[in-house]
Amino acid sequence: MSNVQQNDPLLPDYSFNVHLVSGLTPIEKSGKFDFFIDRPKGLNGYIINLTYAGQGTIYRNNDSFNCHPGDFVLFPPKEPHLYGRKEDESNWFHFWIYFKPRSTWKYLLSWENRIENTGFYRPNIKVKKELEQLFIKIVEIGQSTSIYSENLAMSMLEQFLIRRAQETSNKSSKDIDIRVLQVCNYLIDTLDENELMLDNVAQKVCLSASRISHIFKDQIGMSIGQWRQEQRISRAKILLQTTNLSIANIGRSIGFEDQLYFSRIFKKRIGLSPQKYRNSSQEQHERKIKDINSLDLYGKITK
Structure with missing residues (x-):
């Protein structure tokens, strides 16, 4: 068996040994990526998924839920991942951002709706488009070849998390002193x-x-x-x-x-x-340029 590390984050065994990486997973029935992601031990960082088209199914032990367009799902570190295209759907396109958070994000990552520790957020119609566009922009910037792209993407991700928190805040929420x-x-x-x-x-x-x-x-x-x-x-x-x-x-x-x-x-x-x-x-930056130039399905966003 090969010991070479997987360099395509859409395929199994990718290590995600980075601070922030993002992409679009275009799952179509019987296509290249039509398989279930199964990571029993999760990852070292967080992943947020945004369903853009079709539907996906998230499994957590004996429970499961379906993701519709506009739904966000948050997997915290070490949380098991088991998800894929909903069985009777022809596709499931979802944007994703993997990141290691800043230390001040503690409460921004405590999502209210959870199945075990997996967070779920369905924005209301008032902010749905705003949050979708912001999230997709973060994905796009995260894939940029600019040397400042990761720092800018992290700042925009913080903005996204704050906006989500504003929309879901209530009197029981604990604000930072x-x-x-x-x-x-x-x-x-x-x-x-x-x-x-x-x-x-x-x-x-x-x-x-x-x-x-x-x-x-x-x-x-x-x-x-x-x-x-x-x-x-x-x-x-x-x-x-x-x-x-x-x-x-x-x-x-x-x-x-x-x-x-x-x-x-x-x-x-x-x-x-x-x-x-x-x-x-520097090596990662050079590889990133090559990957983005050569792999359309890597998640490069095209207008």
């Missing part, structure tokens, strides 16, 4: 500082260090220090992808004076050294 958002903004503005002074953070929101730490972890799901580290690494990834700055300068721009320490922290979090990550990103 304004003081937590203030802390997040302060941390982003001071990423280049070498040390995090928790007392300074607490003073910004007029709370004790222990109190803001408790509120922050309760709402974001990680400590202030952990969240700051996530943002530092995220900024480093963007700089490695989009600039020719040296590894040392990138480290200093996010508060690491010691290049070796920065490289060690980065590798522990990402699994690659900064230089190998930069090389890998």
Whole structure:
């Protein structure tokens, strides 16, 4: 059996070892993609599917539901995937976005309607077209060959999740505390500082260090220090992808004076050294251009 990794995300065994990837799966009866996706252990990130035409069936143990045009389905990490074209339908075309979320998206990904942990959302007629168009635009940008496409697609995906949350919000929804958002903004503005002074953070929101730490972890799901580290690494990834700055300068721009320490922290979090990550990103970008130019069924959107 071959050990070569599958490079077409529409076919089985694709690893989805990326931050964001998107496409259109054009399933037609007896066609190339007319099979059921079966991933018993799910994936490491999230997938949102939008049914565009036809119908699909999602199975969860002894339960199942059908997806109609305009329906969104959210599969969280490790959630089993078992879905395909509805038996009596001639086709099922669905757009999809696979992503690893930003840490502030915790509540945006807690969808109200679920079968086990699989989320389901059918927008009302007022916002259906708006959300469909936004989602398809994200897919399109996610497939762009621009070096900034992933960052732009992630920002637009956040917009989509916020709009969906606005439409489904109710009095029982838990909003993020304004003081937590203030802390997040302060941390982003001071990423280049070498040390995090928790007392300074607490003073910004007029709370004790222990109190803001408790509120922050309760709402974001990680400590202030952990969240700051996530943002530092995220900024480093963007700089490695989009600039020719040296590894040392990138480290200093996010508060690491010691290049070796920065490289060690980065590798522990990402699994690659900064230089190998930069090389890998360039190779992925080149492969993406080739794939989009050569594979129409990869999901490239044509008008």
